[in-house]
Amino acid sequence: MSNPVLVEVTRGSMVESRHRGIVAVVDGDGGKVMSLGDVETPVFPRSAVKSMQALPLVETGAADRYGFGEKELALACSSHSGEPEHMRLAGDIVARAGLGEADFECGCHWSSQQDVLIAQARAGDKPNQLGNNCSGKHAGFLCLACHAGVDHHGYVGYDHFVQQSVRDVMADLTGTSLGHDNCGTDGCSIPTYAAPLDRIAHGFARMATGTGLGPDRARAATRLMSACMAEPYYVAGTGRACTALMSMAPGRIFAKTGAEGVFCATVPEKGLGIALKCEDGSTRGAEAMIGAVFAKLFEADEELSSRLADWSTKTMKNWNGIEVGQIRPVGELG
């Protein structure tokens, strides 16, 4: 089966490129609300499951011990753009546990935002680990290890307490077996586990509804997703999709992207979990898809649905500012 074309990129009056996708929307009991493409193929959710990966931080009490408010929790679930405020807060969090930039194990890169990168270069800065898009998650990992009294060195390793804790939570939420067989290494060096998209979507529906979760886990899930929805700038950054979507409907949309064209999301008021993957791994394809999925799910709220549909279609301009084409949802999402 070929996954369906869900996004077209146009130029003039013609279609120039096409993005295929897989979409699973599931309720708390695992009932399928929307299913496009092969939702049973294992997919690496990458950074789209950072809110799941942050559950041990909250459940163990580490977040409370180190004073995590909503901004800190949102940053722990983030793939941020490495803007100065993101970097400052990541450093501030680990300082509360007596640690510093050198204790991170995520690696360095420049900001993903060109204007921030240029400002950093002009200021004579060099990339450091606080600027890694995953530094918020890693700050959470470091706090989790310190709170548990475990040596934090090697916390990115498969067998370390931190990754064992993450793996256990994710296996529980998705109802899948996670281990070496379906494991890869993520950009920030932690293990990432492939699971069928419909299982991942179900995991998010359970986070949104608490269905079948113990009370501590259900509370932690609500607390983390509420923090992201309350402080969406800390989940991504200026002009980014996750930030824009959650800002558009405060408290009604939770959305988190992952590398290689993934989005995981929930609509809390409907008790739905969403997971999608752009087959080719492109961000522009995945962003158009998630916007269109939300537009469909909120059809009853015409005003919001229309804003989401508008957002999901991007007009492309060239270097002279001339409109040259569009990125737009089509087919089942059109």
Add this chain to the structure above:
Amino acid sequence: MSNPVLVEVTRGSMVESRHRGIVAVVDGDGGKVMSLGDVETPVFPRSAVKSMQALPLVETGAADRYGFGEKELALACSSHSGEPEHMRLAGDIVARAGLGEADFECGCHWSSQQDVLIAQARAGDKPNQLGNNCSGKHAGFLCLACHAGVDHHGYVGYDHFVQQSVRDVMADLTGTSLGHDNCGTDGCSIPTYAAPLDRIAHGFARMATGTGLGPDRARAATRLMSACMAEPYYVAGTGRACTALMSMAPGRIFAKTGAEGVFCATVPEKGLGIALKCEDGSTRGAEAMIGAVFAKLFEADEELSSRLADWSTKTMKNWNGIEVGQIRPVGELG
């Protein structure tokens, strides 16, 4: 018909993302040597046809008048990375026609190479039109207009002498009708015309063989492609695919990429033209495809074929330098 998956992106032992593609390899008489996917769908070749777009510059004598050697001709066919030498030469060329940076109509952007961008930012530079990846082509356009005694203002416009000349040459080479119906606006503001991939591949086979071309056009085509093969740094830049491929087999491979996952190429010694498009528009997919196509076409030369196959498979490392996966040709190109 779905276009076939030709490239896989792996992580650990699993496939993470997939790229579908269309490939046409054609000889000078239009005979199909390789045909994958729907080669009859119109595709915007974008910058991959810059060598065709430079033919009027050579055929009219403008290139000789303004002292175009191999480096200048290669730059006229280029999508360069905006490195200092590319910018210097683009400025030098138009100065010979009494023009300057302000006469370009391609727009400004920063270098596509992060280290160059950072060096420019540190030096206090701002983007200018010489740094536009298309500035070499536009330098050629400006010289074409000046040599013809035509007002160069508005040379990017559909009805300007320059774009009429380009359109006529491309329609002749591809044997297709090019006009408003299949026209879009390119990143640098000139018209780009969609044509079936097999017709574009045939156009390049004719450039490589001279089949059915007048002697002036055949000579100009050979001169341009020879210049690109002799000076591949001026066609792209440090670490770029076109530069790497042409450097790997001097005089035996001509290759030029275009935005949205396009490559056009020739194998002069075999009289073949190649055009391919990654369905989703991704560069990494198109690069793996063109490397694999060359590896197949040079199968009889085991040493070169093996180097091309190696090049077409990329090992991906994360921010800590750990190998996490591969981009590799599969299926008909595996």
